[in-house]
Amino acid sequence: MTDRTDGMNYAPKGKPAPVVKPGQFVFAAVALDHGHIYGMCNGLTEAGGVVKWVYDPDPAKVDAFVKQFPAARRARSEAEVLDDPEVKMVAAAAVPNLRCPLGLRVLDAGKDYFTDKTPMTSLAQVEQARAKVAATGRKYMVYYSERLHVESAMHAGDLVKAGAIGRVLQVTGFGPHSLNAPLRPAWFFVHEQYGGILCDIGSHQIEQFLYYAGAADARVLHAKVANYGHKQQYPELEDYGDATLVADNGATNFFRVDWYSPRQLSTWGDGRTFIVGSEGYIEMRKYCEVGRGEGGDQLYLVNRDGEQHMSLKGKVGFPFFGQLILDCLNRTENAMTQAHAFKAAELCCRCQEQAIRVE
Amino acid sequence: MTDRTDGMNYAPKGKPAPVVKPGQFVFAAVALDHGHIYGMCNGLTEAGGVVKWVYDPDPAKVDAFVKQFPAARRARSEAEVLDDPEVKMVAAAAVPNLRCPLGLRVLDAGKDYFTDKTPMTSLAQVEQARAKVAATGRKYMVYYSERLHVESAMHAGDLVKAGAIGRVLQVTGFGPHSLNAPLRPAWFFVHEQYGGILCDIGSHQIEQFLYYAGAADARVLHAKVANYGHKQQYPELEDYGDATLVADNGATNFFRVDWYSPRQLSTWGDGRTFIVGSEGYIEMRKYCEVGRGEGGDQLYLVNRDGEQHMSLKGKVGFPFFGQLILDCLNRTENAMTQAHAFKAAELCCRCQEQAIRVE
Numbered sequence: 270m271t272d273r274t275d276g277m278n279y280a281p282k283g284k285p286a287p288v289v290k291p292g293q294f295v296f297a298a299v300a301l302d303h304g305h306i307y308g309m310c311n312g313l314t315e316a317g318g319v320v321k322w323v324y325d326p327d328p329a330k331v332d333a334f335v336k337q338f339p340a341a342r343r344a345r346s347e348a349e350v351l352d353d354p355e356v357k358m359v360a361a362a363a364v365p366n367l368r369c370p371l372g373l374r375v376l377d378a379g380k381d382y383f384t385d386k387t388p389m390t391s392l393a394q395v396e397q398a399r400a401k402v403a404a405t406g407r408k409y410m411v412y413y414s415e416r417l418h419v420e421s422a423m424h425a426g427d428l429v430k431a432g433a434i435g436r437v438l439q440v441t442g443f444g445p446h447s448l449n450a451p452l453r454p455a456w457f458f459v460h461e462q463y464g465g466i467l468c469d470i471g472s473h474q475i476e477q478f479l480y481y482a483g484a485a486d487a488r489v490l491h492a493k494v495a496n497y498g499h500k501q502q503y504p505e506l507e508d509y510g511d512a513t514l515v516a517d518n519g520a521t522n523f524f525r526v527d528w529y530s531p532r533q534l535s536t537w538g539d540g541r542t543f544i545v546g547s548e549g550y551i552e553m554r555k556y557c558e559v560g561r562g563e564g565g566d567q568l569y570l571v572n573r574d575g576e577q578h579m580s581l582k583g584k585v586g587f588p589f590f591g592q593l594i595l596d597c598l599n600r601t602e603n604a605m606t607q608a609h610a611f612k613a614a615e616l617c618c619r620c621q622e623q624a625i626r627v628e
Numbered sequence: 629m630t631d632r633t634d635g636m637n638y639a640p641k642g643k644p645a646p647v648v649k650p651g652q653f654v655f656a657a658v659a660l661d662h663g664h665i666y667g668m669c670n671g672l673t674e675a676g677g678v679v680k681w682v683y684d685p686d687p688a689k690v691d692a693f694v695k696q697f698p699a700a701r702r703a704r705s706e707a708e709v710l711d712d713p714e715v716k717m718v719a720a721a722a723v724p725n726l727r728c729p730l731g732l733r734v735l736d737a738g739k740d741y742f743t744d745k746t747p748m749t750s751l752a753q754v755e756q757a758r759a760k761v762a763a764t765g766r767k768y769m770v771y772y773s774e775r776l777h778v779e780s781a782m783h784a785g786d787l788v789k790a791g792a793i794g795r796v797l798q799v800t801g802f803g804p805h806s807l808n809a810p811l812r813p814a815w816f817f818v819h820e821q822y823g824g825i826l827c828d829i830g831s832h833q834i835e836q837f838l839y840y841a842g843a844a845d846a847r848v849l850h851a852k853v854a855n856y857g858h859k860q861q862y863p864e865l866e867d868y869g870d871a872t873l874v875a876d877n878g879a880t881n882f883f884r885v886d887w888y889s890p891r892q893l894s895t896w897g898d899g900r901t902f903i904v905g906s907e908g909y910i911e912m913r914k915y916c917e918v919g920r921g922e923g924g925d926q927l928y929l930v931n932r933d934g935e936q937h938m939s940l941k942g943k944v945g946f947p948f949f950g951q952l953i954l955d956c957l958n959r960t961e962n963a964m965t966q967a968h969a970f971k972a973a974e975l976c977c978r979c980q981e982q983a984i985r986v987e
Binding site: 436438445490495497498511513519521525527529534535539545549550552559560561569571572573575576577578625627628 | 856916919
């Protein structure tokens with residue numbers, strides 16, 4: 270489940286860095302439709318969380334999960350999980366258009382929710398989730414893994430916050446993914462279910478833009494999608510998408526997502542992020558150093574101190590998960606604010622709605 | 629005049645590869661306003677051209693030119709150059725908004741014109757130039773140096789043509805430049821004269837898009853400009869711009885240009901081009917391998933043969949110039965078609981016209 274060539278089942282492992290004592294933070298895993306559930310549960314357990322339950326209607330998925338997390342007990346139903354007062358949080362990676370309905374049930378049960386991205390597939394769902402959070406006071410947190418579970422991406426945030434490149438003017442992100450079509454579940458190719466490419470893998474990109482730019486809001490200026498190469502076999506797939514946005518603070522964004530990573534690439538995608546500031550710039554080569562066989566988490570910083578290359582694998586860790594656990598226990602927002610998580614979701618839905626189609 | 633830290637005076641030198649005998653192709657250099665004239669004349673003389681005349685109203689510019697090209701005679705006027713029947717071509721790097729009027733005079737004199745980019749600064753000029761070419765049968769060629777004078781960029785074109793990445797779906801270009809404001813002439817900061825950032829340095833990007841995508845035409849979908857950091861000192865400068873286009877064959881383009889290259893970078897700009905194809909992708913790191921001290925012309929190719937890194941400095945040469953000379957002598961279009969040169973110019977003007985302003 271740490272297959273570098275398959276983004277869907279790429280579940281990073283970090284060093285254990287517990288922020289709580291055993292049993293202080295109990296969570297459950299339900300809806301194992303997307304392999305990201307493994308990265309999510311790795312992160313939470315490394316930070317000291319205990320996965321008490323697992324539930325999915327498909328026993329094969331549960332079997333696989335229990336192999337990785339033997340402490341997890343097989344629940345007989347979702348209700349059994351939601352009814353357990355010891356469970357503080359439900360982690361889930363449902364089919365994208367079912368992530369919000371599940372989240373609403375979790376929040377109604379008085380628990381926090383931690384879902385794989387994209388957290389919603391429509392603006393109506395975004396509004397439902399916002400209303401439910403307001404009504405219950407529970408958290409609807411999102412695994413935006415392309416920042417939260419990438420050491421170079423976490424370090425880039427620290428550099429920006431420390432002023433290493435001045436005011437952030439522009440963020441460009443490339444999120445190419447390998448299709449690996451035969452390994453994908455059926456829902457992956459049904460537009461209503463996966464939500465569209467800008468909503469799905471585009472959500473990572475917009476979350477990073479808002480974060481690095483330090484922006485609370487943004488406007489979609491242009492977006493486009495295409496199904497260049499799979500019209501016959503997968504008519505509802507969008508195999509290409511891009512968009513450009515402007516944030517409330519004037520910073521702009523362009524991102525490109527696609528399903529065209531060659532199978533022969535050493536990883537599932539040569540993901541990049543470029544941050545242009547008034548005093549320098551940062552580039553992240555997240556998952557590989559293409560053509561050099563050096564692995565990912567390479568960060569390049571150019572500023573008044575010259576050109577710097579930082580190889581960050583194993584050096585930063587994944588502090589998000591411990592912060593998330595403490596946020597749940599202390600009702601703080603250090604890992605991520607609810608407003609930020611929802612704004613990224615809203616904007617990726619807006620991109621999808623506004624997208625023109627190219628051929 | 630081969631200062632790697634100053635794009636305006638970056639004049640690549642290649643190996644001599646004459647395509648003609650001495651004296652077979654005589655040209656002149658006039659209007660030395662932009663340092664690109666040196667790269668242009670390097671290219672033409674390495675390909676066997678003889679620079680017979682130089683003319684500029686500023687004697688200091690002529691002095692500097694004659695130091696580099698001692699064979700060039702000082703003309704007393706532009707007319708003296710245009711009246712010489714031996715001169716086949718006039719190479720020029722005028723202030724951008726004067727490039728077209730000069731070109732019209734050159735064509736009227738029965739000579740071919742080779743101008744620095746951007747070749748025009750308005751759609752009206754594009755139409756004037758098209759009409760003049762139609763009327764005279766002369767060539768109005770453009771030094772789109774970020775492809776024509778970059779070995780990795782030339783090789784990328786060969787790879788694409790050979791089918792190395794299948795159908796080209798998307799081209800992204802980054803054209804960051806260092807401002808070096810104190811070294812710039814006054815016209816550089818006057819919008820009417822430099823034409824706007826998308827028209828000026830954006831022209832390189834659009835030319836590359838059309839070339840790599842194999843497109844004859846494209847539509848501007850969105851464009852933006854900003855003056856983020858120089859409003860007080862240089863109110864007419866645009867220090868940031870980007871645009872996205874779709875070509876007649878469905879390929880799309882995004883490019884970003886800016887004047888934010890840190891002075892401490894080893895070169896004047898970390899220019900990149902990314903070409904995503906249906907069967908693989910190419911990245912060019914044109915002017916430096918940031919953070920690794922390895923110099924530019926690094927090309928990365930990922931396709932069915934895996935990941936490849938090619939370090940191309942000194943290995944490709946600059947065939948454009950010899951082809952251009954032969955095109956002039958033989959009235960062919962192997963170096964570049966007139967339609968292509970004009971289309972890139974038209975589209976960069978359209979970007980500039982359609983650009984929204986961000987703050």
